[in-house]
Amino acid sequence: MKKSKNKISRRDVLKGAAHAGLAAALLPLSGFSNAEQQKSNLIVEENKKPGTTDWQLTFIKSEQFRSKLIEGYCSKTSVRSGETLDIFLNAASQTDISIDIYRMGYYGGKGGRFVKRLGPFPVSPQLVPPIAENRLRQCEWEIATSLKIPQDWLSGVYLGKLSCSTHRYESYIIFIVRDDRKADLMFQTSDNTWQAYNKWPDTFSLYDSDPPQQSLSGRTWVSYNRPYAKYPQVVDQPLSQGSGEFLLWEYSLCFWLEQQGYDVTYCSNIDTHTDPSGLDRVKCFLSVGHDEYWTLQMFENVKKAVDRGLNAAFLSGNALMWVIDLKPEVDVDTANLDPASGLSKAGVGRLPLKPDASGAPYRTIQRIGRFGGFSEAEKKLGIMGPFAKDDWPNENTLIGARTVYPFNGSADWIITKPDHWIFEGTGMRKGDRIPGLVGWEHHGDPAKIPGLEVVAEGTTTNGAEQKSHYTATVYPGPKGNWVFNAATIYWSFGLAVPPGVITPNSHFGRPHGADERVQKITANFLKRCGV
């Protein structure tokens, strides 16, 4: 087992941070004003560089959602420039794999910019890891390459397109480049949720359990040390092979923000967990798409930041439903491994594991509770939990509303408060609809927060019959700041449809794509946040 890689790269992180501190000390004033000057133009300037639509995959072989002919993963969800990212690659037979790195943005409508080709690197077949306790699959692959992020790679979401010399199939790796600059917007990717739904190699998501099947319990753990399998539901998108859910529910927002030239910086869910003061760098925090899995620490970090005056927009649905524990890599005791079956020699048993305090941190996810505890309807369902602890803070105290049962469904986004400032200049009247924008998960049950207003609401339909209710909300923070909850995973589809994006179709409903009203509402909110 080669744990050392991750330890080394953690030391690099510390060194990188020290360098950054030194540089700041050397160039105090001019550096600062330059940074301020540059700040507002960074995204605009970046997007003037030539883009390409070649960031898209062409040939994708998904077998049981997995691209076993060519696949990989990264040692971290996010990395700063100057820090090092380890990249792990696998192929079905010995080959040479190249990695074309693209930064995702607008780039004249092309949606991505080619930044660097790495490799080719010789890659030999790697082991699909045995099934450990809690159904955990943690890869221990060889490092194919270590990439030190250059100083001029602007914060963003980066895709690595993998291709090789022995066949034409491709897949992605994905990582976030974060920074420490002051910016207007913080775009948080929902990578905990990507990993929760990741079935790699076939049936090993957080929703699969050993018998008896308990999809919503704490019995299953999942590891970040795995490639992202193709997303298994709602939309048949081959471009999700290796890229989590970024290209499904998040990229459209990234594309639109960069098109508009907003000063946006990016981070991973993990950064929200580890770096509370990082939230003070921005005017508005964005939860994006499907942002279901948060740690209690993440909740507290964002809640406190809102109390300090941070604006927040939950352009997401089903956000903060589950509380997770983020554990380090684990040690799997392979003494009793039967290599043929991948199980323990005893037959059906799982290999024992224990969290490894010296392993890379934040690489293992366990579901440990329901934010706000179970609702009466959820208790009646009897399929959720059990968990050791029930009294978690209610997510609606942060979002403004919360996940309600039935969780899934579709609906038009119907305006109920057209006189609210968020609708200024949209020309919308009470009852106007954004077709199909609500789905496939939403928020309802608004919190009793002083000043909270429900700006849009309606009935969702689950399947063809079952009803639920969604509420989009806006409430004021204590410092003149604001929190908006769009109450739908699909919000970003109303902003833009970048190259390669596929409109989802779920519960017999679908959004229509870019809508000037949704663009205006989003812009109004961001403007109110001082952006």
Add this chain to the structure above:
Amino acid sequence: MKKHTNLISRRQVLMDAAKAGLVTTLLPLAGFANISQEKRGLIEAENKKPGSTDWQLTRVRPDKDAQRCPSIEGYCSKQSLKAGESLDIMVSTDQKVKFEIEIFRTGYYGGCGARLMKKLGPFDGYSQPVPKPGLKGLHECKWKPCTSITIPDDWLSGVYLGRLTTLPSDENVPYWQSYIIFIVRDDRPADVLFQCSDNTWQAYNRWPNNYSVYTHPKGVEGPWADVSFDRPYGRQSQYTGVVNDPLSFGSGEFLSLEQPLSYFLEEHGYDVSYCSNSDMISPERGLKCKSFISVGHDEYWDIRQYNSVVKMRDEGVNLLFLSGNSVCWVSPFRANSNGQENRIIFRGGPYGAQNKYAVDRENLNGPFPERGPDEGFLMGVRNIDPITGGGDWIITKPEHWMFKDTGIKKGDRIPGLIGWEYMGEPAPIPGLEIVAEGTAWSGGVKPQRWASTIYTAPKGNIVFSASTIFWAQALGMPPGHTLPWSHWSRPHGPDKRVQQIMHNLLRKSGAS
């Protein structure tokens, strides 16, 4: 029958031309420019009218077999018609519920993709019967029309969608939708004639669940099944293998495989007029146009269509086969039980004369009553076995004029543009040039050679075969469009190089 606007507007054009002629003596050059301006003006002016993205379906509910949406579905009495003619619209709803019909013309419209022309209804919906399959599995609906519309004089030729929407009285009851589709055609001498591949839409239409020309119990590719245009278009039949597009409910394969081309042509103001496969039974319509386009998946042609297009080519019409698997099967038209012409088709036999692939198909699935000529001598390339698969479109002759201003070099690739069906084995036509060729992989495994060709016909007109169903995917990305993924391969969407190739081909074909 009323004289329709297009005649009037043609007269107007002529009058303008006359005036221009008058002016010409005074201002020769400017006058000439005006005529061209006027002609292009039809599509340009139409596309300046306000569009809406709200032509898309939002809520579609397939039944258990996933092919139809009995909540609301319908069909039209004609594939195409002219302004001044009338169309019956038949609709069924499985519940008693009110519904409305919104008619949209598809085009560019500032990127919105369609314009609302008219709202019809509300009507009282009720359930209309699924017919018992007749001999050869025929499902000919005899539904009562809910309405009949006379196409107004100012409805420009185009592909029209009727969006059917139920109007439940209770706000908490979900509404359901699907489309009807029809083509408004005209007789104007347009630069470009866009032929919809509606024979192929119908050949693959499984409505109500399993009744296409591919689903007969005797076999997949024989002459045994009849299909009727008197029934709704079900979902795109290969939605699990090519493109899962919910907008295909009721709209055939237009939105998935053809709309991006229409969107592109109208975006750029090309003078385009539209027709159905069934409008090509005689060559008259085509002979008035400078170029003819076969689009997307254009597999089924009545032999009279073939003869028409040969005649058009020989008379100087430019032919652009922006399609794959084209002219593969002879599909004779028949009248329906009311005697209305061109409402039933079946697989009558292969095109390909005595070519091996034609003979093989005859031996496997025949005897067939029909055998078409070698389609390679029309298109330049032929249907081949295997015909399915995916690959890059690879340029082999970058110096050809069709690549002017594209910056393309030999070996450059348009990623994933080949698929999911294509053509190859170029015919020995004097002067025929292969401009692109390469390998497609059927099932991701089995290699097959495809070729894209161009040749000059006797009158100096051109015949181009893009040799892929996906060609239009590289031209435009209308709202709601879903890119296909098939044989483990996918195209990337709009590509400036392919767009420039189109401009080059259209200009060479006399379009301005």
